[in-house]
Amino acid sequence: MTTPQFILTEFVSLAPLTSWRIGGVARYLATVRSAHGVAEAIAFADTHFLPVWILGGGSNMLISDDGLPGLVIRMRDMTVDIQHRSGVAAVRIGAGAPMAGTVRQLISAGWAGLSWAEGLPGTVGGAVYGNAGCYGGAMADSVTHVELWRGGNIASVGPHELGFSYRSSALKRHVVPKLIHGMHVGDIEPIVVGATIQLTQEDPQLLATQLAETAALRKSKTPQGSSCGSVFKNPPGDSAGRLIEAAGLKGASVGTACVADKHANYIINRGGATSADVCTLVAHIRATVQAQFAVTLEPEVQILGAEWSFNA
Ligand SMILES: Cc1cc2nc3c(=O)[nH]c(=O)nc-3n(C[C@H](O)[C@H](O)[C@H](O)COP(=O)(O)OP(=O)(O)OC[C@H]3O[C@@H](n4cnc5c(N)ncnc54)[C@H](O)[C@@H]3O)c2cc1C
16 A cells, blocks of 8 residues: 555644644644655645645744644655765655654664764754754755755755755745746745765764764753753854853743753743743843843744744
8 A cells, every 4th residue: 555645634733743842733734755745735735825834853943822824744755765886875865754763774874974963853854954963063064955845846956055054054044046957946935855965884883883972972961851952043153052051041931931951052841831931931031141241142943833033
């Protein structure tokens, strides 16, 4: 039996699909497993005049308590295809593949280049969108091209057009060129369908050691509890966590949303926190750090839905 490429459900609670465990209900949720599934989902949204949001692993987003009154497309293409020659691999990964699991799979096969991403929550599509990175590595180091679904076409886009920068990309900045390789690719926000990364062959034993080191490092630095990872980007030459801690904000809370003791750039949902609680706390952190250090902290996390923002 073939797996359906597009499954539609209605009135779906989004909180369980996010790492913060926060967010209201999606009017429609389309779970898609391929570019064909994306096309079906977009056709459904067009027919019903619905706004569209894209959900990867939900590990870098804050969804409104009021939910999303349209179609949420959840990317679940987890295919991994390895083509290699002379110790160099081009690996095509579906946008819905989990980063951490995929990295472990590639490393156990002896492919080096992604050890930094051991334990990184979220999907490959989300990691491309935000140029996820840590411990000296980032997606921009390995991605050779990305398949973008946009306006009914799939365009193959290289790193130059993707405009990767620190925890950002042209996708996240909403500035992907409308013309790619001479092809007009429409007006709706592009969707990452898959990405190809370049890796090199390495001794699996050595890679296993690197993986264990990264896992230990991550464990030692990550607070327990539901979070989105770092809420803010690090400002140039400094660390957001250091500034928040120096401002005396460790332990600050609104409702059950609380600045973590272990790492001040994390906000933990202690259970039952709302997106309104998080927004109020984020605005308070930004205003306090601005007042004390004249530094404007820029959120790394994305807000989906409603009309509120992180500004005080
Ligand atoms: C405990 C913890 C630790 C973390 N540590 C790190 C870290 O070390 N480094 C780091 O960089 N991040 C870290 N993060 C944040 C997060 O894991 C990354 O940003 C991750 O890459 C987000 O991927 P996702 O699939 O969950 O994206 P989501 O949260 O689902 O989406 C984030 C944004 O990307 C968009 N998006 C997702 N998929 C697609 C797609 N296929 N096409 C178009 N747009 C898409 C969404 O619409 C949204 O705007 C951490 C998070 C947690 C919870």
